[in-house]
Ligand code: AMP
């Protein structure tokens with residue numbers, strides 16, 4: 037399942053590099069983040085190597101996120117947290133450092149003053165024409181993979 041590509045998270049999934057594992061099944065591996073934002077900060081990764089979610093089929097993405105939700109319930113219960121942030125970054129611009137798809141599950145507490153998306157990027161104002169234009173561009177792009185690997189027609 038894992039490729040000999042020097043990838044840190046492939047090596048963690050195969051057990052070659054140790055980690056604080058909390059869950060594993062045939063599709064995913066979940067372990068504590070080495071630099072936790074809070075105790076119990078967990079990463080869920082597909083056992084198969086993908087760089088970003090664009091490389092995954094709808095089915096593979098669904099398998100990852102349905103299992104991430106399953107683990108998330110355990111993280112929230114196991115840490116008795118008030119809430120839970122699910123964070124997933126694709127590409128350097130989005131802050132992705134490790135180039136193997138991973139889902140962050142971060143326990144959150146009322147005491148830390150819940151931050152919303154403001155914690156990721158601040159709200160900006162754009163002219164209505166810009167928003168119409170971007171909505172139109174997205175509409176025309178949905179279902180068309182940039183790599184042309186797959187075309188979906190839901
Ligand atoms: P990202 O910035 O979304 O790519 O997140 C990568 C995450 O991987 C960071 O939160 C790191 O702390 C975490 N990380 C890096 N190396 C390890 C490791 N050996 N074990 C556990 N977590 C790691």
Ligand code: ZN
Pocket residue numbers: 043044045046047084085086135136
């Ligand atoms: Zn990998």
